[in-house]
Amino acid sequence: MKEPGKEKDLWDKAAILLAPIGGLLTAFAVAFVGMKGSQLLERRQSLDTNARLYSELMSRREEAEASLRKDMFQSIITSFLTPTTDGLSAKVLNLELLAYNFHDSLNLKPLFLEVQRQLRRSTDPDKADYLARLNRVAREISAKQLFALEGKGQSFRRTADLEALAAAGAAGLQLDPETLTVDGQTFQVALRVLKVDAEQQQISVRMRVTADDGSAALPDSRAQFTVGFYDFPVIDNTRLPTGVRCASTLANFSTMSADVVTVCFPGEYASLKDRPYYDEVIQKLREANEQERAAL
């Protein structure tokens, strides 16, 4: 404490001068922090509002599109399910519309095969053109789906020699296996062609998937199915125990040979109708949490 009458030294003078400056600086600091905090909050609110607006717009758009698709689907599917006098041309056109608009949410193979059967029985002079149109739309859709899936997974192509298959008999024809790596899992996929349906341009195959390192996480899996032009990989695939999907489709067919494309891809790229198992969802969430923790 300063004694009365004692002359003020340099520190006392500095204290007198600096005290209000300190107060002023404190006030500035408080004002600055408040302003910055308020700006940050405003920015965050603005981002939240934008995100909410975007999601609202997207959901409204989805709703409008879903409603349109529903109406469209109902009117097209009715033409197949009710007895009508529609000609083959109308049926092929309706199937084309269905295929182009709903190929990733509906398995249209039974409808394709039914229209194909009707066309084969028909005496319409244009039936060859209609059949070609059916095959063309199916191949276009398969090619588009393969193109998208090959970006997320891996694929391979094999040629089945149908003359060799006929000679092999019931044992079928083993095609060269391929090693694929999808979602960090490496496994081998082998196809055995069992028989051919030349009229419907389909082959019957048995797919065998084995873990490359013999790990127990992926036990040997086998599935037998028919493969034709109307098998769309996004919608018609086989689920492996690890969640990866594998699908085969026909790329080309002649009386002598058939080209089969097999694609394996992560389960999240399968169609909307293919719901994931709960344990798969939980596993994915766990993985995401672990990745987040590792990043911190």
Place this chain on the structure above:
Amino acid sequence: MNRSSIAPSVLAALVALTWLPSVAAAGEIYGKISFNGAAVGEGATVAARCGTKSYPAVKTDRTGTYNLVVAETGKCTLTVTHQGKTATVDVASYEDAAQADIVLELKDGQLTARRR
């Protein structure tokens, strides 16, 4: 126009008429060639033999992709030449284009080719 000048034209037209359907039914074989896990780039050639007919080699582009047009449909053998070594692989040709991606590998100094 005298008879001698008409005859070659008629012959040419007949040849063209018999040749055109086979061209119309021609199939394209295309694909990408990779070696050691990477595209071969412009460094490879692919020739084809379908039945008794041979097709001259075509070069791959910078992405390692080749395109061959063959007149026949059926079994074909592709001969791939890369870094002075050759390997063959069997494919099928169709009326429509057929994709045949090829993986090259060196095994005991020998170049081998397989479909992918």
